[in-house]
C-alpha cells in the first residue's frame with residue numbers, strides 16, 4: 001500500500017463548478033450518470049485530468065458530448081485518466097454499482113431496507129469517477145429515481161427542487177444544494193421511513209423545516225434528537241453567531257453505520273444508536289451522547305461544511321474545533337463541571353494511551369496509508385483540547401473574534417489548521433508560532449511541578465518544567481506553549497492572593513493562567529503569610545500529564561477544598577491512584593493490602609455532603625478504571641490491578657455502607673423520567689450507591705437490585721441493575737439475562753447493551769460466552785454496532801479476560817479481525833486498537849500478543865486499513 005504525505009500536497013489540476021448526478025436506484029445494480037463541468041485550475045501543476053474511482057463498472061464516457069473510445073482514456077483499479085482535455089469541458093460518465101454487495105459500508109450501500117451513503121473520507125469514489133478530494137468544491141444537483149413503493153422517500157443534500165411519477169411505477173426527486181461542497185459531504189437516502197417534522201426560526205427570521213427519518217417501528221424515539229437539534233441550532237447562533245443556511249435540515253437513522261454519524265450537507269446520516277431514544281430503551285448516557293452528537297454534526301455545517309479541509313491531514317481543523325464546540329454545547333445544556341470531568345476522563349484513558357503507543361501521531365499528521373485510520377481520539381479529543389487552549393489564551397471574547405474572522409475570511413474555502421490559527425492570531429494580535437507545535441508534535445507532554453515556600457521572605461517559588469517522550473518518527477521535541485491555570489489555598493481552604501514578584505498588585509481572581517513556554521520556568525508568588533497549598537492545571541487547562549509529588553494528606557485536602565470542581569475530582573482520582581498503585585505493589589509481594597484511613601474518611605465526607613452536586617459525588621466515588629491504572633504502571637499487571645480494585649471497592653462498601661444505604665433510599669424516589677442534569681445526577685449517584693451496596697456481598701442487596709430492575713421505568717436504572725447482577729454468580733444472574741433478552745429482543749439498541757453486559761462481565765467464562773454469542777441470532781458480523789458491542793467491548797473493557805495468561809483472548813481477537821477484514825476493513829482495523837499497548841505487558845503476554853499480531857500481519861490480502869495498523873504495532 002501507498003503512503004500519502006502532507007509534504008506532497010499539490011493543488012488540484014482541475015476544478016469542478018457544477019455536478020449533476022442521476023441515480024437509477026436499485027439494491028443489486030444502481031446506474032449512476034454524472035455530468036461534470038470542469039476547468040483547468042490556474043493554480044494547478046498543469047498535469048493530466050485524473051479522477052478517482054473504485055469498484056465501478058464503467059458504461060460510457062463522453063467529453064463535450066462526444067463518446068470516448070477505449071484508447072482515449074486510461075483506467076487503473078482506482079483511477080481514470082484523460083490525457084487530452086480542453087481548458088474547460090463537460091465530462092459525462094455512466095457507471096454501475098452494487099449496493100447489496102457493499103459490506104464495507106463506504107459509498108452507496110444497503111442497510112435493512114434503506115439505501116444510503118457514507119462518503120467521508122474517500123467513499124464517493126465508489127459511487128462515480130470524481131476528483132475525490134476535499135479541496136474540489138462544487139455545486140451539486142442530484143436526481144434520484146427509484147421504485148415508488150419500495151422507496152417512497154428519496155433524499156439528497158440541499159433543497160427539494162422537483163419531483164414526479166414515471167409510467168413504470170418509479171418516481172423521481174431532484175435536489176439542489178446551492179452551497180459548493182466537497183464530494184465527501186454528498187449523501188443520498190432511499191427508504192420507506194417514518195418522518196417526524198418540526199420547525200425552527202433562525203436568528204434572521206427564516207423558517208427551516210426539520211425532519212427526522214427513522215424505521216417506522218422507531219416512530220416514538222425521535223423527540224429527543226429533534227429537541228437536541230433545536231437546542232443546537234439556537235446555541236450556535238447565540239454562542240458563535242452561526243445561522244443555518246438551507247430550507248430544510250434532515251437526519252436519517254440507519255442501523256448499519258461505521259461511525260457515530262455523518263454531517264452531510266443538510267442530510268445528516270446517523271448510526272441509529274446515536275439518534276434514537278426513549279426513556280424505556282436509552283440510558284442517561286445515551287440521551288447525553290445523542291444530544292452531543294446531534295449538536296456535533298449540526299455544528300459541522302459551519303466548522304467543516306461552509307469552511308472545509310484542504311486535505312485530510314487537516315482533519316482536526318473541522319473535528320477538533322467541532323468537538324470543542326459540542327463539548328461547550330453539552331456543558332451549557334447540562335453541568336459544565338461534569339462535562340469537563342467526563343471529557344478529561346475519556347481523553348486521559350483513551351488519547352493518552354494512543355499518544356504513548358505505536359500509532360501516536362500529531363493532531364496534524366504528516367503521513368498516512370489509510371485515512372480512515374486517522375479518525376482518532378488524537379484528531380478529535382486532543383484536537384479539541386488544542387483549540388480549547390487557544391480559547392484559554394485569548395479569553396472567550398478574543399476567541400469569538402478569532403472564530404468570526406475565520407468563518408468570514410474562509411467561507412466557501414478548503415483550508416488548513418494554519419489558516420485557523422492565523423485567524424485567531426490576526427483577531428487578537430498574537431504570535432502563535434510556538435503554539436503551533438501542538439499541531440505538529442505527537443506525544444503527551446509531562447508537566448513537572450515543584451513548589452518551595454520561604455517563610456522568611458513569604459515567597460512561594462513555583463517551578464514548572466516540561467518534557468515530551470519520543471514518539472514514532474519524532475525522537476526530539478521542542479517545548480510547547482502550556483497554559484497552566486492555578487491557584488493557591490490557605491490551610492482553611494480560602495483562596496490566597498496571586499501576585500508575582502514582577503507585579504505591583506495581585507490579580508483579582510482566585511485562578512490565574514501561567515504560560516509555560518520554556519523547558520523550565522520559575523514563578524515567584526509574594527506576600528504569602530502562610531505556606532499555601534498549590535492547585536495546578538485547574539479545569540485541565542492543557543492536555544498534559546502532571547508530575548507533582550503530594551502526600552495523601554495534601555490530595556485529601558484538595559479533594560475537600562479546591563475552588564475548582566474539576567481539581568477536586570482530580571485530587572480524589574490522584575489520591576486513589578497513588579494508594580491503589582501502592583497496594584498493587586503490596587499484592588505483588590504478598591504483603592497485606594493497606595487501605596489508608598484518610599481515603600475512607602474523605603470518601604465518607606463526600607458521600608455525606610448534601611452541598612455537592614450528586615453527579616460530582618458519583619464521580620468522586622468512582623474508582624479509576626483498570627485500564628487507566630494499568631497505563632500508570634511500567635509493566636501493567638492486570639491480575640493485581642483487578643484484585644486490588646475489587647478489594648478497594650469492597651472495603652469502601654463495608655465502611656460506608658450506612659451512608660450508601662441512606663443516600664440510595666433518599667434518591668430512589670419514583671418520578672417521571674426526564675432528561676435533565678438534576679435527574680441524571682440523582683440516578684448516577686443512586687446507581688453508584690447500589691454498586692457499592694452490592695459489593696458488600698449482602699444477599700439483601702441482591703434483592704434490592706432485583707427490585708430496582710423490576711420497578712424501573714427507564715433503561716438507566718434497569719441496565720445499572722443488570723450490570724450488577726451479571727457480575728454476581730448464581731441462578732438470579734442467568735434469570736436476569738434471560739428475562740432482559742426476552743423483554744427487549746425486538747430492539748437493536750437494547751440488544752447491543754445486552755451483548756455488552758456479558759462481554760465485560762467478571763464471570764470466569766466470559767470468553768466462552770462471547771464466543772457463544774457470536775452465533776446468537778441477535779448477532780451479525782456485518783453489523784458494526786454488534787461487533788463493537790460484543791467483540792470490541794470484550795477486548796477493550798474486560799482486561800482480565802482479554803489478557804488471559806493462555807493467550808486465548810488474543811487469539812480470539814486475531815481470528816475475528818481476519819474475518820472482519822473481508823467484510824468491513826474500517827471496523828476490522830478499529831478492533832486492532834485493543835492491542836495498542838501490547839508492549840506494556842509482561843514478557844509472556846507480549847510474546848503472545850506479538851504472535852497474534854504477526855498472524856494478522858502474515859495473512860493474505862489484508863486491507864490497507866488493517867495492514868497499516870498491524871505493521872505500525874509490530875514496527
Ligand code: DPP
Pocket residue numbers: 120259260261262263296297300319
Ligand atoms: N461523521 C464523523 C464526525 O462527525 C466524521 N466527520 O465526526
Ligand code: ZN
Pocket residue numbers: 296300318319322
Ligand atoms: Zn465530526
